[in-house]
Amino acid sequence: MKLTKERIVDAGMATFAEVGYHGLSMRRVAERLGAHAGSLYYHVRGKDELLALMADRVCRQAYDAGTAALAGLPPEATWHDAIEAQAEALRRTIQQHPGGAVLLADSPRTLSSGALSLMERLLQTLLDAGVPAAHCVVAADTLLSHVTGFVLQERGNSPAPPVTAEVHADLRTRFPLIIERMPRPSRDDMFQRSVRLLCAGFATLVEE
Amino acid sequence: MKLTKERIVDAGMATFAEVGYHGLSMRRVAERLGAHAGSLYYHVRGKDELLALMADRVCRQAYDAGTAALAGLPPEATWHDAIEAQAEALRRTIQQHPGGAVLLADSPRTLSSGALSLMERLLQTLLDAGVPAAHCVVAADTLLSHVTGFVLQERGNSPAPPVTAEVHADLRTRFPLIIERMPRPSRDDMFQRSVRLLCAGFATLVEE
């Protein structure tokens, strides 16, 4: 079958899901398509462009997931709910691809039309909520970078660290607050609450 | 001169600053030390460990920068100022290393003692501010992941994208909010305001 930018990105996403970020190579992507690595370069400038295209696709998926989530919202939902729905959709979408956060992190977000779509809708939500235009960009940017950062951190912590008892005791004396006194809610819970925290901040900007 | 874990991390940081994340190789690090690549493996398990050590060093630097910033605060400073100072110190430190955000992103933050130090102090600040312990971890985590995400986004935008007039016109019709109506404050300004936004969210948690 003929080689296409679209099909290459497809294969890229599939390979990415299988072998992760570090295992993604042009040769493996080509192999999945029954082609040779060099052939990809006729359709794609290099690995960088492929990664950028993949990142854009993730943004697009997140956008679609967001529209679905927004559509499922009850009519009495507030703008808090709308923002929460978009944030959660973005997080879930990134999470679906192992290492997907790094993917987004490694390619410039601006001028990727998928990323711009996400931004645009978020801005609209905030404007509708009554946040003055002058503050909207800051607010939307804050939310987006927060979600990215959160998922990034999440992935780093996910392989449960093998903590020996000895290490734990050491940590307890050196970082008493973290280890001892702090309740550790689930990541899902923490994410929801952190987004609500942001919304509370946004609310202080709303002009009646 | 003798090879050491410490000296290897030094050379790693220097090489990293010169050639960036993608250009960092064991061979280049070794070359800077007048040694061969294989020799590094006697002191370091592999490139992963080197990167983790480097990430930890960045956290340490950020911690020290934070203490300096806190010390320079006037006595009438509020807890908002204290959090802002720590966030700004972290951002500046990460920024000093090109691609430093990706460095932090690619290594697990937990169990890195530098990262834990950052977290611990942030928790203390929030506790002193009156945020109940049950919410502190969420708040601190939110702030840290926000700063990371922000710098990440910042770096992606930094190489000013070559926007042709044609592309700009296309974007204007497709994303009117972003391109047209939104004022674009400086990144410094945006960062400060986003942190204040977070603080406003934290303030709603404070029990009198």
Next chain:
DNA sequence: AAACTTTTCCAACACCGTTCGAAATACGTG
């Protein structure tokens, strides 16, 4: 069918992380 364009192959290049046995160096002991 011939001329031409688009697409794919394939071999090669330079570089990468990592391993391993052999050298070399340092060091404590007789």
Next chain:
DNA sequence: CACGTATTTCGAACGGTGTTGGAAAAGTTT
């Protein structure tokens, strides 16, 4: 000092990577 041992470095090698460029194939137009 000399000798044996432990620590450290070398240097070559292996399999893998992104990328290139000319030859070959496939498709299209005249």
